[in-house]
Amino acid sequence: GSGREDPKPVDATALAGVRLTHPERILWEDQGVTKQGLADFYADIADWALPHFVRRPLSLVRCPNGVGQQCFFQKHRWEGLSPDIHPVDVGDSEPMTYIEDLRGLMGLVQAGVLEIHPWGSSIEDIEKPDRLIFDLDPGEDVAWGQVIDGALEIRRRLGDDGLESFVKTSGGKGLHVVAPLEPAADWETAKDYTRRLVAAMERDTPSLYVSTMAKRVRKGRIFVDYLRNGRGATAVAAYSTRARAGAPVSTPLAWTELSEAVRGDHFRIDNLRQRLDFLANDPWEGFFSLRQRLPGAKAVRRGRS
Ligand code: ATP
Numbered sequence: 285g286s287g288r289e290d291p292k293p294v295d296a297t298a299l300a301g302v303r304l305t306h307p308e309r310i311l312w313e314d315q316g317v318t319k320q321g322l323a324d325f326y327a328d329i330a331d332w333a334l335p336h337f338v339r340r341p342l343s344l345v346r347c348p349n350g351v352g353q354q355c356f357f358q359k360h361r362w363e364g365l366s367p368d369i370h371p372v373d374v375g376d377s378e379p380m381t382y383i384e385d386l387r388g389l390m391g392l393v394q395a396g397v398l399e400i401h402p403w404g405s406s407i408e409d410i411e412k413p414d415r416l417i418f419d420l421d422p423g424e425d426v427a428w429g430q431v432i433d434g435a436l437e438i439r440r441r442l443g444d445d446g447l448e449s450f451v452k453t454s455g456g457k458g459l460h461v462v463a464p465l466e467p468a469a470d471w472e473t474a475k476d477y478t479r480r481l482v483a484a485m486e487r488d489t490p491s492l493y494v495s496t497m498a499k500r501v502r503k504g505r506i507f508v509d510y511l512r513n514g515r516g517a518t519a520v521a522a523y524s525t526r527a528r529a530g531a532p533v534s535t536p537l538a539w540t541e542l543s544e545a546v547r548g549d550h551f552r553i554d555n556l557r558q559r560l561d562f563l564a565n566d567p568w569e570g571f572f573s574l575r576q577r578l579p580g581a582k583a584v585r586r587g588r589s
Pocket residue numbers: 343357401419420421454455456457458459517518519520548
């Protein structure tokens with residue numbers, strides 16, 4: 285495998301009191317990343333990662349035998365879960381899961397979880413989203429610069445409504461723009477706001493942006509997916525690994541870092557630590573302390589547009 289030449293001085297799972305079965309099992313063949321390697325990676329970046337997905341209902345991509353083998357997108361609980369993976373009732377027939385800490389995260393690794401997809405609301409109030417997310421999915425023949433422009437366009441439009449936003453790599457083909465919110469409006473209101481924002485982008489520049497699934501295959505345009513903002517919808521968490529070749533990680537960026545050189549899969553298990561070591565500031569400084577709300581939530585609910 286590449287990178288990570290230094291052996292870990294402390295066994296991450298021992299530290300968290302979790303016993304890994306098959307620690308030597310290879311999860312990302314092309315990178316030589318094992319289950320123990322994944323545990324070490326998460327333990328190493330836990331202070332950066334955990335705040336983005338603790339105390340939220342989680343959908344989980346489990347690939348017990350690694351990338352390229354059978355994977356499951358799991359919304360509900362399964363047999364043999366660690367006691368550090370807690371149940372949360374979201375109104376389904378079965379509970380979902382949440383974690384609170386490193387032990388819970390190690391429990392996810394033990395269960396073969398390679399991707400963590402939280403709700404946009406916390407277990408404190410699952411009916412009130414505390415973040416919006418815009419998922420930019422470039423179609424064929426879309427230049428990376430166009431994806432960057434799309435993210436900046438969303439940022440500008442949010443800014444016009446008084447909302448500060450943040451950008452991350454998806455760990456795949458695109459970028460995600462995220463705006464933290466005070467949990468005040470309901471899901472319908474939040475989704476409707478994002479729908480109208482994206483519809484306006486499509487209306488103003490139909491050659492660049494598509495807002496509906498049906499048209500997403502059209503070449504040369506970006507599908508700006510606002511449907512991640514519905515109740516029960518998810519998007520991959522900041523600092524989650526992806527069950528894809530190269531062991532990419534969805535990575536928060538400063539807006540000034542967007543560039544030709546940083547594609548959606550640029551940051552990976554083998555280079556993220558180095559990035560974090562060299563950062564002068566948190567690229568998402570302020571993300572957890574911002575207090576901001578959707579503009580005129582009542583007006584939105586009356587359907588003015
Ligand atoms: P990319 O940049 O490659 O598009 P992405 O994470 O944005 O990466 P998408 O396909 O655009 O991938 O988004 C898929 C989203 O849909 C995921 O973030 C996930 O939360 C959600 N999702 C819903 N059902 C599934 C499923 N069965 N498998 C994987 N993701 C699912």
